[in-house]
Amino acid sequence: MTTALASRAEPGHVEENTAKPPGRWVRPAVFGLLAATALLYFWNLTASGYGNSFYAAAVQSGTQDWKAWLFGSLDAGNVLTVDKPPAALWVTTAFARVFGFSSFTVLAPQALMGVASVGLLYLTVKRTSGPVAGLFAGAALAVTPVAALMFRFNNPDALLTLLLIAGGYCTIRAIEKASPRWLAFAGVAVGFGFLTKMMQAFLVLPAFGLAYLIAAPTSLGKRLLHLSGALGATVLSAGWFIALVDLWPTSSRPYIGGSDGDSLLELALGYNGLGRIFGMGGGVMVGGPSGVVSGSAGGNVGFGGESGLTRMFGASFGGEVSWLLPAALIGLVAGLWFTRRAAGTDRTRAALIMWGGWMLVSALVFSFMSGIVHPYYAVALAPSIAAVVAISGTSLWRGRAHLAPRVFLSLMIAASAVWAYILLDRNADWLPALRWTIAGLGLVTATVVLVGVPPMRKLVAVVATAAVLTVGLGTTAFGVETASQAHSGSIPISGPAVNDPRGMGGMGMGMDEGSSAEIGALLAATTTKWAAAAPSSQSAANLELASGKSVIGIGGWSGSDPAPTLAEFQQYVANGDITYYVEGGRGGPGGGSDEIAEWVADNFAATTVGEQTVYRLLS
Secondary structure (H helix, E strand, O other): OOOOOOOOOOOOOOOOOOOOOOOOOHHHHHHHHHHHHHHHOOOOHHHOOOHHHHHHHHHHHHHHHHHHHHHHHHHOOOOOOOOOOOOHHHHHHHHHHOOOOOOOHHHHHHHHHHHHHHHHHHHHHHHOOOOOHHHHHHHHHHOOHHHHHHOOOOHHHHHHHHHHHHHHHHHHHHHHOHHHHHHHHHHHHHHHHHHHHHHHHHHHHHHHHHHHHOOOOHHHHHHHHHHHHHHHHHHHHHHHHHHHHHHHOHHHHEEEEOOOOHHHHHHHHHHHHHHHHOOHHHHOOOOOOOOEEOOOOOOEHHHOOOOOOOOOOOOOOOOHHHHHHHHHHHHHHHHHHHOOOOOOOOOHHHHHHHHHHHHHHHHHHHHHHHHHHHHHHHHHHHHHHHHHHHHHHHHHOOOEEEEEEEHHHHHHHHHHHHHHHHHHHHHOOHHHHHHHHHHHHHHHHHHHHHOOOOHHHHHHHHHHHHHHHHHHHHHHHHHHHHOOOOOOOOOOOOOHHHHHOOOOOOOOOOOOHHHHHHHHHHHHHOOOOOEEOOOOHHHHHHHHHHHHOOOOOOOOOOOOOOOHHHHHHHHHHHHOOOOEOOOOOOOOOOOHEEEEHHHHHHHOEEEOOOOOEEEEEEO
């Protein structure tokens, strides 16, 4: 696309992209990008404490017990796991084992993953569209608000995003020479993405497969054979751990949190799979706990708002990831149109198919999910948006001598300016002049581009700079503001503090910070296998972090997992394995949680620590 637009009078005629050798400026620019990204992601990182205490507690448990590390147990005594597969915990726990468990070692791995993601996205886009496009893509990802949020937070999404970009890089390498080896590596990356966040990793597979099927320079039969091999690599790299869990005797491993039948495969297909898409139990799960900030567009901000085609632009997802989405959609249409007559192996079209397919499939699934969905999921969408804008935008800029490319490019600039104004207007009290600056700059720049940029080097540089500022200033400001805020709980949200229901899933679940500290000191003095038990994993996680001891989270995340059963709990008490039972927290019905609470209340005396009711279970 780029060569044709720059040299042909007919924009529809496309030749292979021939990248020029990189100039001396490229390497310093890349190092500068990575350094700036590291500064953004590491600056004042520990202000967020342990971030998501649920996963932080699992990391602490993994540093205390090898089996807890392997399975991702919430407690070092291995009663039950977190409700996700443990790949992200493997990485973070390894970091904490080497450097010691702390707020920094819990959060720093995600920041490193963010820097690696930006660098790898640069390398991937550069292979098809040159270093300028690669730098723009990397920078756009770095400042996307949801990226600035999740690469400073300890949810599994940071590792998932890095693995998916790695899969994209391997796919592009595979397409270049029809390499089954590189395609298999892509499958491995996606497979480990499954072990990070299960079926969400598979959303990129249609795009990877279609790009290879269309563009790999070999026969159709070999392309299909290579794709079959890559699918096998995906299954093997994801399936080995599922097999390990199933073959491991259930009596000597933790219960798989979030599953109905103590099965990792059932967890993938149920609660973390089809249940997310269609809703659990036939219901529509878009609501959430009280106290979550609701957006002006209706619905619950922390739980995605109403499903539908406009969800990515709504109050929940809009500020997280949609700043460049209008430009990406316009650029994708333009890119596919101008490459419609290209050879099947055209790299620019292959890249647009891969990144554009990733973008469309992920955005549509997120938009129409009826089950639990959180805005921070969109970090896995951010690389594809950044890549599409970078590839299409730089290609259209190179072809600006022709009217058709100028029309699409001016539309991308204008759409970015208008949408940034709308998003910033939703936070009208935050930097109110910014939205007007972007709108004015965008209007002028789009007009100049449409009319035609005079061929004067300095003027061309000014217009190019204005275009980049129009497209990127809003998302950059929002991303930097996001990075400047402390985030905690289970549902972090980007943007100014007024939009962020901070503390969800944190200390506010049945115990305040003061009570938790007092109980933590009490539990720290215990010597039993478990210092305490609490009715839900959230409460147990806070107690573990406060005390450094193992605490049973009865019933898992919602309190409904059948672990431990009443009989198992009674046996633990009889063996003298638990010192205290701490009442309170956000548990759910079922799974023996209520039965255990009633049995404890009927058989042991209650005392008060801080404002919390505590039962001593040792005689």
